[in-house]
Amino acid sequence: MSGIEHPLQIVVGAGGVGKTTLAAAMALKHARAGERTMVMTFDPSLRLKDALGISEAEASEEVEVPVEGEGSLLVSLLDARRTFDRLVRNYAPNEEARERILSNRFYDHLSGALAGVLEYMASERLFEVSRSGRFDRIILDTPPAQQAIDFLKAPERITGFLDSGGVRIALKPWFDAKGRLRGTAKLGFLGRNVEAFFDHMIGLDLLRDMAEFFQAFAPLFDGFKQRAFEVQRLLRAPDTLFSMVSAPGPHRVADTLHFARRLEEAGHRLGPVIVNRVHPLPEGPVKATGGTREGVALLQWLAQREAEGIEALEDLLAGHHPVIRIPLLPEEPTNLDSLASLGEMISESFR
Amino acid sequence: MIAGRLEKLQLIVVTGKGGVGKSSVTAMLGRLLSGMRRKTLLIEVDPRENLHHLFDIPPSGGDVVEVDPFLKIQHLEPRSIIDDLVREKLKVGFLVKRVLASPVHQHFTAGAPGIKEAAVFGRALRWLEGHHPRGIETPECIILDAPATGHGVSWLLAAQLVSDVVKSGPIGEMAADVAAFLGDEARSGTVVVGMAEEMPVEETRELIEAMKTRMQRRPEFVVLNALYPPVPDEGTDSEADDFLHDLWIRRRQINESERARLAAVWEGPLLELPLLPMDPGPALVGRLGVELSRWLSRQASGRGGRG
Numbered sequence: 036m037s038g039i040e041h042p043l044q045i046v047v048g049a050g051g052v053g054k055t056t057l058a059a060a061m062a063l064k065h066a067r068a069g070e071r072t073m074v075m076t077f078d079p080s081l082r083l084k085d086a087l088g089i090s091e092a093e094a095s096e097e098v099e100v101p102v103e104g105e106g107s108l109l110v111s112l113l114d115a116r117r118t119f120d121r122l123v124r125n126y127a128p129n130e131e132a133r134e135r136i137l138s139n140r141f142y143d144h145l146s147g148a149l150a151g152v153l154e155y156m157a158s159e160r161l162f163e164v165s166r167s168g169r170f171d172r173i174i175l176d177t178p179p180a181q182q183a184i185d186f187l188k189a190p191e192r193i194t195g196f197l198d199s200g201g202v203r204i205a206l207k208p209w210f211d212a213k214g215r216l217r218g219t220a221k222l223g224f225l226g227r228n229v230e231a232f233f234d235h236m237i238g239l240d241l242l243r244d245m246a247e248f249f250q251a252f253a254p255l256f257d258g259f260k261q262r263a264f265e266v267q268r269l270l271r272a273p274d275t276l277f278s279m280v281s282a283p284g285p286h287r288v289a290d291t292l293h294f295a296r297r298l299e300e301a302g303h304r305l306g307p308v309i310v311n312r313v314h315p316l317p318e319g320p321v322k323a324t325g326g327t328r329e330g331v332a333l334l335q336w337l338a339q340r341e342a343e344g345i346e347a348l349e350d351l352l353a354g355h356h357p358v359i360r361i362p363l364l365p366e367e368p369t370n371l372d373s374l375a376s377l378g379e380m381i382s383e384s385f386r
Numbered sequence: 387m388i389a390g391r392l393e394k395l396q397l398i399v400v401t402g403k404g405g406v407g408k409s410s411v412t413a414m415l416g417r418l419l420s421g422m423r424r425k426t427l428l429i430e431v432d433p434r435e436n437l438h439h440l441f442d443i444p445p446s447g448g449d450v451v452e453v454d455p456f457l458k459i460q461h462l463e464p465r466s467i468i469d470d471l472v473r474e475k476l477k478v479g480f481l482v483k484r485v486l487a488s489p490v491h492q493h494f495t496a497g498a499p500g501i502k503e504a505a506v507f508g509r510a511l512r513w514l515e516g517h518h519p520r521g522i523e524t525p526e527c528i529i530l531d532a533p534a535t536g537h538g539v540s541w542l543l544a545a546q547l548v549s550d551v552v553k554s555g556p557i558g559e560m561a562a563d564v565a566a567f568l569g570d571e572a573r574s575g576t577v578v579v580g581m582a583e584e585m586p587v588e589e590t591r592e593l594i595e596a597m598k599t600r601m602q603r604r605p606e607f608v609v610l611n612a613l614y615p616p617v618p619d620e621g622t623d624s625e626a627d628d629f630l631h632d633l634w635i636r637r638r639q640i641n642e643s644e645r646a647r648l649a650a651v652w653e654g655p656l657l658e659l660p661l662l663p664m665d666p667g668p669a670l671v672g673r674l675g676v677e678l679s680r681w682l683s684r685q686a687s688g689r690g691g692r693g
Contacts, residue, residue: 333615
């Protein structure tokens with residue numbers, strides 16, 4: 036095979052399933068195999084930062100992790116606000132527009148509240164980095180979403196939003212010279228009612244502030260939209276492979292399956308489904324006596340139920356995607372070697 | 387003391403990150419309150435309905451569904467509450483249609499930060515005050531299973547944010563009422579749920595800190611869920627499966643050290659719930675309820691909250 040298979044890997048899954056650690060482990064494994072690797076991550080745990088040797092103090096945007104041999108590993112710490120600020124700086128046509136946005140009192144709240152902004156920013160950054168040609172392989176750990184599907188919807192939501200009335204409205208001044216809601220005036224009596232209603236409901240002042248925010252953003256929208264389109268294409272490119280991480284247990288199967296279907300329906304490539312932190316099944320009969328019976332029996336029960344869940348998942352995925360079991364470890368990786376062996380574990384089961 | 391609070395509070399917000407068992411804790415508290423013969427409504431806002439599984443009843447689909455004579459559950463879409471508010475205030479059919487279809491409403495009224503959260507609390511408050519559709523009993527207590535998105539405290543702070551920005555009109559008034567309600571110790575309280583592992587404990591610590599500095603409030607109590615059972619004193623059992631035994635000991639040690647890290651910032655009541663060999667369902671809720679009752683009576687007899 037020429038070159039590297041799937042230079043872009045995106046790790047998705049619900050919050051709290053261990054995406055960040057697995058993404059770092061995969062990246063380290065590739066770096067140690069000689070590839071120039073970047074892992075883009077949100078909010079890593081202190082333990083993972085320690086394992087990677089990134090202390091709080093030097094948490095800048097990109098940190099190099101020492102790797103022996105030809106390969107290299109850069110960790111990019113993603114922060115929604117920082118990325119948003121940079122985007123404003125890059126796209127704002129001039130100083131004045133930039134200041135207007137950054138000083139708008141809604142910027143703080145809206146930049147976070149606009150649905151999918153964090154997820155969009157992650158893929159936006161992925162696009163930037165993949166364009167740079169600095170890396171053989173990029174692994175993106177997606178932001179902690181309540182549901183794994185949120186990440187995928189983000190670029191569409193942003194482009195949808197940009198195409199929708201929302202932006203058309205933002206692009207035209209909302210309020211006329213008299214400070215009245217435009218568009219309602221020509222509706223006559225009805226328009227005055229609608230306007231009066233909005234004024235009564237939330238106050239026109241609030242609407243004015245929000246409209247100003249969108250207006251200030253207007254010059255950025257064209258660039259945004261073009262990028263969102265290219266990001267979408269990148270997420271569907273043959274180079275891009277999704278890995279899905281799930282918690283074990285039979286009650287997670289439906290969610291995992293649902294997401295796998297949605298991914299494929301949307302034209303993405305789903306590789307392995309990684310079931311993380313699985314309680315291991317004991318080899319052979321277990322002997323436990325006295326006081327230790329309770330704990331050992333609990334672990335056995337969990338292992339049994341989780342194994343049943345994984346079997347059901349495998350049946351339902353019908354061999355289209357390998358299901359990788361990562362056992363619950365006695366502790367989370369605390370250094371580069373234990374992280375790398377976790378990476379090995381993933382790629383070995385992948386083969 | 388905690389039991390006394392649970393007998394009086396009108397609103398209990400159960401908050402914490404995803405995957406830590408908030409719904410189980412919500413269900414457990416609901417059963418406790420219904421056992422006290424308080425008319426209790428559990429509200430779930432997560433896009434996926436979970437609570438009904440825990441009671442083994444059909445999903446709510448937006449309706450109020452009975453679990454037992456004192457306990458009901460309801461799944462809410464914040465967006466539909468805001469639309470209801472428009473309907474209620476506007477009354478004229480064609481204007482309602484116009485407003486609901488208007489991009490101003492879709493992107494601004496409903497999309498403005500904090501309004502969704504404030505609307506959910508606003509609805510809870512109105513129901514507690516008896517303003518609800520006919521045929522529904524006025525709840526004495528509402529327990530909100532807060533969604534896991536964003537930071538737990540953002541749900542609690544949203545109404546204040548809206549009330550700071552929107553000074554008048556029904557939304558402004560609702561937000562101000564809600565902010566006052568959430569600040570009122572006599573009427574509302576928060577239960578924070580976490581697990582004794584690194585990231586969940588980190589998030590729980592941040593949440594407690596944010597409540598303290600930004601709301602001047604503290605949780606009623608903190609729950610550490612799904613703890614591995616303590617390892618017996620007699621030490622290792624040579625007969626036992628070494629690997630499982632070691633894994634158990636190590637995971638329990640992590641639980642204990644993370645519990646200590648939490649205890650460094652939280653001196654208040656701490657309810658520890660065991661990891662159990664049970665699937666989510668009524669039996670699990672019942673068993674957790676037993677743990678809760680025991681803990682409450684230990685609290686009442688002043689024998690501390692740690693275990």
